[in-house]
Amino acid sequence: MDILFEDFVLDMARRELTFRGSEVALEPQVFDLLAYLVRERERVVDKDELVRQIWKGRTVCDSTIESRLSVLRRALHDDGRSQRLIRTYARKGVRFIGQVRGGTSPGGAISQIFPLDGVVIDSPATPKPGPRPSVAVIPFDNLSGDPVQDHLADGIAADLIGLLTRCRTLFVLARNASFGLKRASPKMAATALQVDYLVDGTIHCAQGRLRISFQLVDTRHGYAVLAEHYDRDMGDIFSVQDDIAEKIAGRIEPEIGHFTRRHLVRHPPRSLEAWDHFHLGMSHLYRATPGDNREAQAWLRRAVELDPQFSLAYAFLSYAVVLSMIYFDAPPVPQQLDEALNIALRAVELDDQDASVRFALGRVLTVKKRYRDAIDEMALATTLNPALAIAWCGLADSYVYMGDFERADPLFQHALDLSPHDPMRWAFLSYRAQAKLFARDFARANAYASQAVRAPNCHYWPFAHRLAALGHIGAGEEIASALEQLLERKPDFNCDWTRERLFYVLDADQLDIYVDGLRRAGVPDTAA
Template sequence: MPGQTSASAVVDLSGKPGGESPPARRRVHGVALGPDGAGLGAVRHFGPFSVDTAKFELHRNGRRVPLEPLTFDLLLLLMENRDRTVSRDEIFRTLWGGRAVSETALSSQVKALRQALGDSGSAQHTIRTVHGRGFRFLQEVTGGGASTPAAPAAPHPEPGLMRPVIAVLPFENRSTDNSGGFFADGITEDILNCLSKHRWMNVVARNPAFAFRKSGEGVDAIARQLGATHVVTGSVRKSADRMRISAEAIEVRSMRAIWADRFDLDMTRLFDFQDELCGLIASRLAVEVGGFEQRRAQRTPRENRGAWELYHLGMSEFYRFTAPSNRRARDFLRMAIRTDPEFAEPYTRLAYAITLGMVYFEDPASQARLDDALTLALQGLERDDRDPQGYFALGRVRLARREYDLAIDALEHALDLNPYLAVSHCGLGDSLAYEGRIAESIQHFERAIELSPHDPFRWAFHSYMSLALLFGEDFKAAVRVARRAVQVPNAHYSAQANLLAALGHLGDKRQISQVRESLARVRPDFSLALARSRLFYLRRSGQLDLYLEGLKRAGVR
């Protein structure tokens, strides 16, 4: 019957039906065997397991683990090629002799092997799914006698393989007619495409995800077969002239919803807003998944931390926006680089952290630090020249170096790569403000806030916008926006300084007194000299004078 081929214990490597008599099993993962299995003639070990390649037996702590012949052959194939990813095509050729079998057959064998090894589609500590390619055996293997010597195990998991894997399942059409079905599929595909622009996560391709449209299996089972760490589901409901789109993201291991939202659209303008809607969903989901990865890294035991975990530990410290946390962030990011020198993201984020150390914290601005930051940013982009976050970081480094045109170029390119990346809109808005292009600047800040209202950088979205409004001499608006910035829990004290400068121009003594006292509690030594030193990158002397004048009127000396 369809779908039962995968579990068959009576299919040997030639693809012919029959029993498991030794003469029928001449080859295992490309190695010729004698009638008694001679040829490998050794026991291999990994973790608590041993594999007897002569007897075709798997043991755990000395006790036999039952395995069907095909499942055992899959184990040997992956073990023997553990230095690389074994493609699906190669597995089909080797295990089924090129016979036409379904993807479900392979999925069932992988699932059975993982269960025998105490692994799972979400844990993947022994067998890793490499999406779009195949599978990789992760454990160190010792012993083997005549077998191929075991390759040295990496001290940490490979960062590329530790990235979150997002599967977007077909959205459900809950309309009373079938017309919503085409739109539901379009929404699903567009969300998938927008998510793929976030280079730090992997996204399951359309066809594998859509294959489960009518499977009837639960989200956890589908996720295991797709190797997904997170699953996005949703629905479309049409009523009269309105369309409601609901979406939810589930973290597979805990089966907990980490994000959910719904959107109501006017049917007459549906297609005008479809791209916009999918970009919003992808942008907000990416922020939630990033936060989840940071929390997961914090829970990971120290001995199990690889470059991916070290990177996210660095980012969790980075977003605290204090001088000590900035130093810890740099330490973690350097550790990530040492662990995996080809991992691109830590380079560019370290470059930005060094830059913020000069702008916000205790590091004096120096050419040497600015050169280090630029070198790191370029090294990261050499490793991944399509990372929009990398170009965002480069743009911020260029600005600190007073290379204004290059800063704008880098940030515009970041938005070419991902027009829904909120921090790039914020960075471009900030750079445009220093060029005196205030109206354009405000549009980008508003876009950043719209795209990611819960972003860990959101205090900066508001704070930089207040500074742009101050430069445009709209002091009331600058006060209003700066107040939003200071209410964000991780806001840097510069947000209060911006608020105080705007209030100084308005001359509101009562509010000035309150804000000045609040600023003194978090930064008792705040002064005009400190403010001037931290705004070393400003291009226009008139903007700096306007800012300092506001602080003077507010009583700062």
């Protein structure tokens, strides 16, 4: 029986409070205080009533009550000044004012803890935790036959839970909920936990080698969405554990997002909510066409109209505005850049601990040529969520414009390793190709651009990168074919257009290298 508010889950059956999947330590008396205030949230509760209900009528002084309220506020990231969730009414009492989700009404399910007139009300089915897809990770099975390796199997699953809780698009069950089903089959665990997706796996150690396999199961339809394995030398077992957990998390979140978007596009709900608008916007954002970018902005703007507190929708709306200036026909003028920045700052104001929000702000700062600030934001994003591949790519790209190619290249590779099937994979490769162009490594620029043009949803820019690299290499036959493919996608492509669209590149030498390669390949200076 769960009660949800903000990013907290109050589990009445287990008497636990979790925040973004991590358990919050509460003394029993403080837990009872929270549960009672949530139950009676429609009214102000005075101190005499709290003494009767929480302290069972024992004599307690006001300072004791205030002390427990202060502890509770700290646990909820609240305080006496902001009173975001618990409000004090002078000489009257206190009231819980947070918005509760999950279908729990006053005097309803929480009555199991505090029955009305001695009647215990049956608990309802566990409510779905809001619109976010719910995920549980159960402990991996140790197939090695060595009980010593049990800690590794449990450690990978625990690390994976920690990483997935950093993805704000997912609701992740806390460890103590899923680890209670350690020996259960995936089917039994899915039934017991009532989640949309389940992650389970195995480890097998032999002769100094480790194989870790996992699968992501869609519990609603009963099939595996994703199944992969990783082989590693044992070496430093903690480094191996961290590496594998990051890679699995990097694969899972984009895959669930893809399935959510595909479901909405194919079966649009009759009554669209902010969450639905957000994912429909994201489905268009990943398609690199001018029309889709406009659609993405429209859906995302509607999402924030429906939910003005929706930080992720603000973040990706800002990103869509940025992309409209780089990839499409929106003019890269100060007003447009300022709008993107203001939207991103609003996202940060709403949730400054969301990696995707920090990424979006970092991209705006990049196109405003504030590279140092962008690097700080991207670095923070990778700290908040080490499995967010797009943030690693953004960090690498910001280093490129400062001329630090040596630091950028492994970061690009890390992004590609984390999410090899990411919907923005073509962009990861494209930015890496552009970096190699600026570094005058034309052979590798051509190689990465050639990979990018074969990736799904590819934009015309990687075709231009490939052509610029070939122009410097002097590959005649390849140039003719590459030029034809570029002009098929962007018939009016020219060198002046290139300089205008690369407005975020501060280094004149980098721009000259790029444009010189295009000229050598036969691209005209101006539109015909």
